[in-house]
Amino acid sequence: MKIAIVKLSALGDIIHALVAVQFIKAHAPEIQIDWIVEHRFAEVLNHNPDIDNILTVNLKALKNNKAGIFAELKKIRSYASANYDLVIDAQGLLKSALVAKLVARRSCIAGFDAASVREKAASWFYTVKVACAYETNTIDRNALILSSPLGITITTEQIFQKKPFLFFNNEDPKIHDLLLKDRLNIVLVIGSSWDSRNYPADKFVKIAEALQQNCLVIWGNEQEKASADWMASQSELINVCPKLNLNSLKALISKADLLIGNDTGPTHMAWALNRPSITVFGPTPVSRVYQTDINTVVKSASLVNPRKLNKQDYSIKNINEQIIIEQARFLLSC
Helix, strand or coil: CEEEEECCCCHHHHHHHHCCHHHHHHHCCCCEEEEEEEHHHHHHCCCCCCCCEEEEECCHHHHCCHHHHHHHHHHHHHHHHHCCCEEEECCCCHHHHHHHHHHHCCCEEEEECCCCCCCHHHHHHCCEEECCCCCCCHHHHHHHHHHHHHCCCCCHHHHHCCCCCCCCCCCCCHHHHHCCCCCCEEEEECCCCCHHHCCCHHHHHHHHHHHCCEEEEECCCHHHHHHHHHHHHHCCCEEECCCCCHHHHHHHHHCCCEEEEECCHHHHHHHHCCCCEEEEECCCCHHHCCCCCCEEEEECCCCCCCCCCCCCCCHHHHCCHHHHHHHHHHHHHC
């Protein structure tokens, strides 16, 4: 049997879906699993032994290059030559449903039903429709949409006992120079896609000073780099990482003693790699993650509607850093 999974973006969403693949392969090793993803996120899937082929699209680039749409459609249609038995749209957006339709041709397409999907119009394209309340834990939703159409059940207990499922090779050797042997190494994830999701830089500095360990700040754009540089100027315990690709980022996080970060892709990598983490939430729901003995959360006081996130909710800035410090000390002591 050959299946194609359509999960185009974003980094955290891909990670939350990717956990299911190890259980699908364990149940049916003969299944060929191909994954269709936005080009800029493909590297997070690289080297995964449970994925047979990584197929990329570049829909994001079409916003600035409308002329490239015909070439992109031709490329997506070419993926249909694999003659998949099933295409699963795990994204639930109109654009991902269209990609699934082009790849499937006349094959079955599975996705969430109209009451469960993010964009209701997407469900029109599905021949197999799966019901799951939108407010359900994000990881459980992804596990269900990928396993149910195959007649497989993935349990909560299995996910809690997951194997690490991010892989890397030939990472940037610079990261090994940043990791110290005489101190514990803590990765700080200070950025995200919205400013209201970002914990204040000055509070990250206070956390670093309180923990007295080697704190490594990662960044993804110039604004985050400027913030990281400022943090390093405030504390000798803070070091700014070089710009890392996803391969090297996976390697760095896999070697960290703890990761503290906003609700964003790199933070979720720690859970995927079975590394200790603290995820700081403001305007997004904690149902995005699994909380474990080593993966904990701190949430602001605001209430969150998963279907209508409030980008003007800056409540994350009111979280007392002492709460994070206490959780970090506990996790580091373990």
